[in-house]
Amino acid sequence: MPGTLYLIPNTLGPAEPDALATILPEQVQAIAARLDYFVGENAKTTRAFLKLVGTRHPLAKPLQEIQIAELNVNTPAQALAALLEPLLAGRDAGLVSEAGVPAVADPGADLVRLAHQHAVPVRPLVGPSSLLLAVMASGLNGQSFAFNGYLPTDAEQRAKRIRELEQRSRKERQTQLFIETPYRNAAMLEALVAACQPGTLVCVATDLSLPSESVRTMTAAKWKGALAAGKGPEFHKKPTVFLLLGQ
Template sequence: MLGTLYLIPNTLGQNDTSQGNVLAHIIPETVQAMSAQLHYFVAENAKTTRAYLKTLALHHPLAKTIQELQITELNVNTPEAALKDLLSPLLAGHDVGLISEAGVPAVADPGANLVRLAHQHKITVRPLVGPSSLLLALMGSGLNGQSFAFNGYLPTDAAQRAKRIKELEDRSRKEKQTQILIETPYRNAAMLEALAAHCQAHTLICIATDLSLASESIQTKTAGEWKKLLQANMTPDFHKKPTVFLFLS
């Protein structure tokens, strides 16, 4: 009998563990309990996964000690040839949890390749409920939730980035489609400046920061309004904070 691949959601940032069960309003109790039963994990980062499991263990005893759990890494540097080895526990009949660095696995996450391979081997895949920064941002933006596209990271080269923004804005205008982007947190200011500079003045831009955390902020304004705020040095408090960018022309 084959094992089941559970897709385990993670929090979207650090939480104060002194304030009781900090996972309670983010990760459903049933998902916490299921995650605590597993012996095998595939993680984007083993160190941060151990930290998450330690938080989980405060309210749901783990099946084994942190040291005894088998945590194998799967990230952007993992060669495709190594994926089959990650299936070994599943093929041997053990359940495995695939856990992301933040949010849900296999969405804007290298775990999708393992999920696809699991399907090819007829392994049952069970996605568990948890926070997705992309969907939370879309929900809170007020932009079109009927048609949207996630575009990942834009080019870091200024000229190429400007060209890409204009291409996406043209698509947004023609298809009435919300465009969703992410950026490395220390480049948040540069991304907002680029969007404000290269989008038409009426285009709506949403900046969603620290979603699900106490410092959460979601602001939707036109490109023209953002441009004026930037000129007045009134930027959002998003330096080095996980942020999702959305716009709709």
């Protein structure tokens, strides 16, 4: 019998041990603690996550003896089979993202698909998703929404893509979500203000679930005024989700 692939959510940023219980259910922590094989985007951050879990639940083995394999954007497709081999041999494993839930805006989806192809049980566990938290807190349409990943870095192409998403949003009444490399957050908001119609709603959701959390929804026109007055969000180098809804 194959093992089970557990999809283990991570925190959305640095968390103190005392705060872990408010972010991840005890059952999730307990499952993570009993596993000795993990697949993560980065071995260092996966160890940091396990070290945090270990402050509340004894780990199955000393941290240095727990096997951690990396799966990220640089992992070749032909390497996935080797990552799955321990599960096919009957060993349970945990798939851990850098932040939030694995396999959503995350290379782990490729391993999950391969697991299904080989009849390996896949069990998703409850935890924070920045995308869903952003939709919840935005006040925008939660009945229909789409995540678009990263927009083009080229200014002209980015503006074109924003206008396309705005048009689709207005036509379908669909909230559009996207993210940006944290050090380019300010450039993204400025691009939104410049490309969107004045009445389009724009939400900026930063550091969700963390003590520094901030969520603001305003029209593009009001955001333009706030930026001109130097009252933009404090989101430099902070993980941020951007949302828009055309009116």
